[in-house]
Amino acid sequence: MKALTTLGYVLALPILLVLVWWASTLGAVNFFVPTPATLVGKFGEVWFGPRFLSDVLPSVGRLLLGVTAAIVIGVVGGVLIGSVRWLRALLEPVLEFFRAIPPPVLVPVLILVMGVTDPMKVAVIISGCVWPVLLNTIEGVRAVDGVLSDSAHTYGISGWARVRYLVLPSASPQIMAGVRQSLSLGLILMVISEMFASSSGLGFTIVQFQRSFAIPEMWSGIVVLGLLGVALSFIFQWAERNILRWYHGQKEVENAA
Amino acid sequence: MSSNAMASGGPVPSVGRDRRSVRRLPLKQLLGLAGIAGFLATWELIPRLGIIDERYLPPATEVIVALVRDFGLTAFWISVGETMTAWFLGLVIAIALAVLLGFVIGSSDFLRKATNSTVEFLRPIPSVALIPLAVLLFGVKIESSLMLITYAAFWQVLIQVLYGVADVDMVANNTAKTYGLGRMARIRYVVFPTALPYLMTGVRLAATVALVLAITAELVIGSPGLGREIALAQSGGAISGMYALVLATGLIGVLINGLMRFIEKKTLSWHSSVRSEVIV
Numbered sequence: 001m002k003a004l005t006t007l008g009y010v011l012a013l014p015i016l017l018v019l020v021w022w023a024s025t026l027g028a029v030n031f032f033v034p035t036p037a038t039l040v041g042k043f044g045e046v047w048f049g050p051r052f053l054s055d056v057l058p059s060v061g062r063l064l065l066g067v068t069a070a071i072v073i074g075v076v077g078g079v080l081i082g083s084v085r086w087l088r089a090l091l092e093p094v095l096e097f098f099r100a101i102p103p104p105v106l107v108p109v110l111i112l113v114m115g116v117t118d119p120m121k122v123a124v125i126i127s128g129c130v131w132p133v134l135l136n137t138i139e140g141v142r143a144v145d146g147v148l149s150d151s152a153h154t155y156g157i158s159g160w161a162r163v164r165y166l167v168l169p170s171a172s173p174q175i176m177a178g179v180r181q182s183l184s185l186g187l188i189l190m191v192i193s194e195m196f197a198s199s200s201g202l203g204f205t206i207v208q209f210q211r212s213f214a215i216p217e218m219w220s221g222i223v224v225l226g227l228l229g230v231a232l233s234f235i236f237q238w239a240e241r242n243i244l245r246w247y248h249g250q251k252e253v254e255n256a257a
Numbered sequence: 258m259s260s261n262a263m264a265s266g267g268p269v270p271s272v273g274r275d276r277r278s279v280r281r282l283p284l285k286q287l288l289g290l291a292g293i294a295g296f297l298a299t300w301e302l303i304p305r306l307g308i309i310d311e312r313y314l315p316p317a318t319e320v321i322v323a324l325v326r327d328f329g330l331t332a333f334w335i336s337v338g339e340t341m342t343a344w345f346l347g348l349v350i351a352i353a354l355a356v357l358l359g360f361v362i363g364s365s366d367f368l369r370k371a372t373n374s375t376v377e378f379l380r381p382i383p384s385v386a387l388i389p390l391a392v393l394l395f396g397v398k399i400e401s402s403l404m405l406i407t408y409a410a411f412w413q414v415l416i417q418v419l420y421g422v423a424d425v426d427m428v429a430n431n432t433a434k435t436y437g438l439g440r441m442a443r444i445r446y447v448v449f450p451t452a453l454p455y456l457m458t459g460v461r462l463a464a465t466v467a468l469v470l471a472i473t474a475e476l477v478i479g480s481p482g483l484g485r486e487i488a489l490a491q492s493g494g495a496i497s498g499m500y501a502l503v504l505a506t507g508l509i510g511v512l513i514n515g516l517m518r519f520i521e522k523k524t525l526s527w528h529s530s531v532r533s534e535v536i537v
Contacts, residue, residue, distance in 0.1 A: 012371055013371050013374065089288035093289040093290075094292050094296045096511065096514075097507050099510075100509075101510055102468055105502075108487055109503060112496065113313045188469075188473075192473060192476075207389060222389070222390070226378075226386060229381035229382050
């Protein structure tokens with residue numbers, strides 16, 4: 001019974017929305033809004049074919065590559081800058097400025113420097129995604145508990161072991177918050193880098209459909225992007241739950257006390 | 258949430274560290290300035306030494322001169338005005354909608370459960386996916402920018418408001434009920450003050466996101482503003498001009514961040530807790 005209620009809560013509103021959409025497109029034919037049936041049909045037709053291999057997979061590959069590189073650079077840089085006081089003071093204003101630059105404006109810059117190539121698209125994703133991870137890591141490393149830090153020092157834990165067993169776990173909740181921001185930003189940048197100057201990829205394809213007024217196809221592309229966003233979000237939540245299991249457990253104990 | 262972090266003796270910054278940093282302040286700022294100088298010097302040297310072709314990355318001095326020249330041009334300020342108008346309007350619409358819906362959904366358990374799946378599904382949809390739709394509906398007008406900005410900023414604020422309303426202390430709420438405060442009065446005196454810090458965090462995040470989307474819309478769609486100028490400068494080969502505009506967007510970003518932190522400080526001056534931010 002309880003499971004049924006939960007399922008009802010999860011499904012009721014989406015079903016209602018689809019019904020409203022279906023009912024509103026029954027009579028009048030609106031050029032901008034395809035019927036649910038058309039959209040589902042087009043979706044299968046457009047995306048479950050050669051296009052999946054030629055446009056979707058490369059896009060997703062570039063996205064994952066860019067985000068992974070951004071996370072590695074951000075965490076390594078963040079641990080370094082967060083641990084060294086003078087380095088942080090030295091770089092803080094510059095980093096603040098770079099974070100404040102809206103990442104999409106780097107697309108024309110990188111096109112100039114690298115040309116319209118696949119590395120350019122990955123570079124766009126990295127250049128935007130690295131900041132949330134970097135800055136959150138710096139904050140997380142700074143906030144390492146003083147007592148723990150002193151204990152580690154007393155036991156002679158230093159260097160790599162200190163980073164591995166003290167700094168990274170302490171900073172991990174913050175790092176994950178940064179990664180979460182990076183993921184959604186990465187998806188946005190992936191699309192923009194393909195819309196701006198490209199001949200393949202998800203962003204490019206959707207713009208092509210729009211320019212040729214293939215409205216149902218365009219919508220199906222928007223749905224693909226949406227599903228991609230949702231999938232990334234779920235994968236992230238699952239990963240976060242596993243990585244931060246100890247942390248959430250600790251929080252529960254603290255809150256219960 | 259915040260009170261728990263205090264009570265549990267979580268990682269609260271120690272007072273001693275603060276006192277040290279006050280004494281170090283001038284040194285810290287000097288280091289910061291040195292960092293900026295170092296960055297500019299590096300930038301100056303890279304094209305001068307031919308590591309990257311000067312045609313693609315002009316030296317820093319050249320770009321700064323172009324930026325100063327921009328400051329004297331009416332056209333530049335008109336573009337800035339267009340971008341900021343789109344940013345402000347989109348942000349205000351998003352905040353208004355999100356606060357309204359957030360309080361309505363948040364104040365009822367049933368609505369919260371019923372909308373959860375839809376919110377979780379719609380939130381990760383990247384707002385740039387709506388670009389083609391915006392082009393079809395509005396073309397290169399400001400409405401295109403507004404559509405993207407509002408969509409992106411709305412979720413940031415809504416999620417924070419929902420968190421904030423959920424954080425209301427039941428004892429305080431029941432006390433207010435006992436004293437005969439009506440629903441509206443409870444929202445005004447109990448729920449709103451509790452949710453305000455969360456709301457401000459959401460607004461600050463949304464302000465940044467709104468700027469990113471405003472520039473994106475101008476860049477990709479060509480609605481009026483700085484983003485369009487950047488695209489035009491790039492296709493017209495005015496490279497120093499393009500870099501100057503990129504710097505300008507960065508400066509606007511810094512200003513918006515500063516402004517938001519200031520507003521947050523002002524509105525939450527009564528709120529003494531060191532709250533841990535829920536970053537969405």
